[in-house]
Amino acid sequence: MKVTAARVGWVVLGLAAALVLTGLVCLALGSSATPLEQVWAWLTGGELPHSTAIILSRFRLPRVLMAGLVGAALSICGAVLQGVVRNPLADPFILGVSGGAALGAVMGILLGLSGQWATAGLALAAAMVTVAMVLSLSRRRGRMETTTLVLTGVMVNAFCTAMIMFIISTASDQKLHAIMFWLYGDLSGASLDQSLLLGPVTLISAGIAFWLSRQLNLLSAGDRAAAAAGVEVGRLKLILLLLVSLLTAVTVSVSGLIGFVGLMIPHLTRIWLGFDYRMTLPAAALIGAGFMILADTVARTIISPAQLPAGVVTAALGAPFFVLLLVRRGNRWW
Amino acid sequence: MNYQVKHIGGGMVGRVGALAAAWAMVAWLLVPGPARAASVTDEIGRRVEVPDRPARIIALSPSLTEIVFALGLGDRLVGVTHWSDVPARARRLPKVGAYISPNLELIVSQAPDLVLANYEGNPPWVVDKLTKAGIAVYVTRPDTPQALPRSISRLGRVCGAPAAGERLAGEMEAGFVRIANLVSQAEPVKCLLLVGRNPVVAAGTESFHGRLLKMAGGENAAAGAPGNWPRLSLEYVVKSRPEVIILSTMERGAEARELLAHWRSVPGLDRQSGVRIGIVSSNLLDRPGPRIIAGLEALARAIHPGLFKTESKEQP
Numbered sequence: 001m002k003v004t005a006a007r008v009g010w011v012v013l014g015l016a017a018a019l020v021l022t023g024l025v026c027l028a029l030g031s032s033a034t035p036l037e038q039v040w041a042w043l044t045g046g047e048l049p050h051s052t053a054i055i056l057s058r059f060r061l062p063r064v065l066m067a068g069l070v071g072a073a074l075s076i077c078g079a080v081l082q083g084v085v086r087n088p089l090a091d092p093f094i095l096g097v098s099g100g101a102a103l104g105a106v107m108g109i110l111l112g113l114s115g116q117w118a119t120a121g122l123a124l125a126a127a128m129v130t131v132a133m134v135l136s137l138s139r140r141r142g143r144m145e146t147t148t149l150v151l152t153g154v155m156v157n158a159f160c161t162a163m164i165m166f167i168i169s170t171a172s173d174q175k176l177h178a179i180m181f182w183l184y185g186d187l188s189g190a191s192l193d194q195s196l197l198l199g200p201v202t203l204i205s206a207g208i209a210f211w212l213s214r215q216l217n218l219l220s221a222g223d224r225a226a227a228a229a230g231v232e233v234g235r236l237k238l239i240l241l242l243l244v245s246l247l248t249a250v251t252v253s254v255s256g257l258i259g260f261v262g263l264m265i266p267h268l269t270r271i272w273l274g275f276d277y278r279m280t281l282p283a284a285a286l287i288g289a290g291f292m293i294l295a296d297t298v299a300r301t302i303i304s305p306a307q308l309p310a311g312v313v314t315a316a317l318g319a320p321f322f323v324l325l326l327v328r329r330g331n332r333w334w
Numbered sequence: 335m336n337y338q339v340k341h342i343g344g345g346m347v348g349r350v351g352a353l354a355a356a357w358a359m360v361a362w363l364l365v366p367g368p369a370r371a372a373s374v375t376d377e378i379g380r381r382v383e384v385p386d387r388p389a390r391i392i393a394l395s396p397s398l399t400e401i402v403f404a405l406g407l408g409d410r411l412v413g414v415t416h417w418s419d420v421p422a423r424a425r426r427l428p429k430v431g432a433y434i435s436p437n438l439e440l441i442v443s444q445a446p447d448l449v450l451a452n453y454e455g456n457p458p459w460v461v462d463k464l465t466k467a468g469i470a471v472y473v474t475r476p477d478t479p480q481a482l483p484r485s486i487s488r489l490g491r492v493c494g495a496p497a498a499g500e501r502l503a504g505e506m507e508a509g510f511v512r513i514a515n516l517v518s519q520a521e522p523v524k525c526l527l528l529v530g531r532n533p534v535v536a537a538g539t540e541s542f543h544g545r546l547l548k549m550a551g552g553e554n555a556a557a558g559a560p561g562n563w564p565r566l567s568l569e570y571v572v573k574s575r576p577e578v579i580i581l582s583t584m585e586r587g588a589e590a591r592e593l594l595a596h597w598r599s600v601p602g603l604d605r606q607s608g609v610r611i612g613i614v615s616s617n618l619l620d621r622p623g624p625r626i627i628a629g630l631e632a633l634a635r636a637i638h639p640g641l642f643k644t645e646s647k648e649q650p
Contacts, residue, residue, distance in 0.1 A: 030439045031437055031440045031443070054467045055438075058466060059438045059463065059467075169533075170560070170561050170565075181434075181435070181457075189463075191459075304437065304440075305416075305440050306416065307437060
């Protein structure tokens with residue numbers, strides 16, 4: 001599939017329109033559905049019952065925004081990482097980010113830290129420490145060995161998981177609930193402040209990744225081929241890895257571990273739109289945002305008045321759909 | 335004929351009632367808030383503006399629901415959480431989610447003028463978000479059974495029923511004193527209060543349940559294990575040589591017998607060992623509300639059955 005600026009433009013425009021539509025529809029859905037006219041009236045500053053206005057502005061909008069940002073961020077990270085380590089199983093958590101962030105958050109919950117930033121801050125700090133560890137451990141004489149990188153990440157995650165299990169086995173029931181919700185990924189605590197943090201970080205990271213997408217194309221053909229084409233492989237890898245680690249860490253610190261989005265959406269995008277990163281990156285971000293908004297809407301409505309962690313829905317919805325796509329493609333596409 | 339008149343009359347009353355309700359709704363929407371409100375400090379130190387007589391209360395835990403009913407304010411409840419089953423009337427109230435993940439949208443759509451939350455069970459962000467949405471949220475934090483009566487009398491004042499709150503607190507204090515007097519007639523008995531079977535989870539000395547156990551005349555054999563809810567090995571259970579093992583569970587009938595048989599099958603805990611094993615309904619122990627007195631008494635009975643013999647003859 002030939003990628004031209006015009007084609008990318010049209011696809012992005014179409015996907016963005018679909019995303020906005022999805023967002024509006026999901027704003028209307030909740031424990032009790034709000035008619036779309038009311039959502040429209042609210043957006044255009046019309047008259048609304050007080051409680052409906054509160055529900056839309058205080059509860060639904062922050063969640064929809066956050067879900068979109070989390071979906072976009074994780075999809076970008078997954079797409080970049082799959083290219084850098086050249087492994088279809090790579091997801092945003094492969095560098096030890098998830099283990100570190102989870103350990104930090106669980107310790108925050110255990111210490112009874114209150115306030116929305118305390119736990120998130122600890123998760124972010126711990127994630128950055130583990131990533132720095134993984135990256136420095138897998139550098140050999142100035143070179144980044146992909147296999148070593150992936151294996152180190154897996155080991156760091158395993159170690160963190162063991163620590164978490166140790167903490168869980170000594171935690172009280174109430175704290176256990178909070179920990180479990182965080183480990184499955186949950187957006188019910190989403191606030192506009194968090195979106196104000198995640199939004200710029202996502203946008204800037206996406207911009208940098210898109211700017212590097214031509215070099216990323218060369219890199220995904222292999223280190224040697226990329227070097228032959230004039231890419232400074234070591235430096236490019238380091239920049240991209242630092243970029244996605246930071247983005248994943250910030251995302252995870254506010255949303256918990258929402259799995260599967262970062263693994264599935266990039267593949268889905270490639271199946272539909274091809275392998276060129278100039279197309280894959282923006283498209284995956286938009287598709288990921290839409291998918292995550294849908295998944296979180298299912299999470300907050302399907303067993304209403306109770307709610308599911310969003311991470312449960314992403315895997316439950318995404319896995320069968322993705323397998324279906326794979327089967328129809330005859331398993332030959334990566 | 336007579337029947338028909340009655341029928342029409344009933345319809346009229348119903349329609350007038352509906353109209354009145356509609357006007358009440360309109361009036362409520364026009365008036366931004368109750369005219370008079372008092373500023374109170376809740377149990378985690380937050381300032382809360384509470385209306386003098388809250389008319390639409392939501393309780394975010396089964397125990398808070400029980401307390402509101404015990405204060406005689408059950409008909410002001412417009413929302414409760416799952417498993418709010420005491421009293422039976424509470425089952426029919428609108429549900430606003432589980433207490434570990436209450437549904438904010440449902441809470442707001444009930445237009446409450448007071449939400450009662452629990453520090454331990456409800457996630458902190460629920461309190462934050464409701465407060466930012468302009469809803470009065472009063473957070474309770476009864477860490478110990480001894481603190482519960484005062485906590486309930488404060489709730490009585492907050493909910494606009496100070497006399498009922500004082501009375502309830504007085505009754506509970508009296509219940510504590512009665513049981514304390516009773517169990518003081520005997521030496522403390524070494525026992526374990528187990529809340530889980532696989533893994534074996536015991537109530538530690540500092541936990542709410544552990545404190546109840548002590549008040550009921552028990553000496554906690556899990557004191558040597560770390561944490562509020564230590565997971566014990568079977569070896570520890572047997573080696574700590576408890577005289578009484580109390581199983582806190584919801585199981586009844588065949589399941590309860592099976593649970594007892596399971597513990598009797600553990601080497602060292604069979605009937606010949608002399609260890610007594612009893613069941614106390616977890617429903618009585620897990621909810622920091624007025625029924626905690628009944629839970630305490632059930633524990634005391636399991637630990638010191640001898641002290642209750644004369645009493646049980648008087649009131650079978």
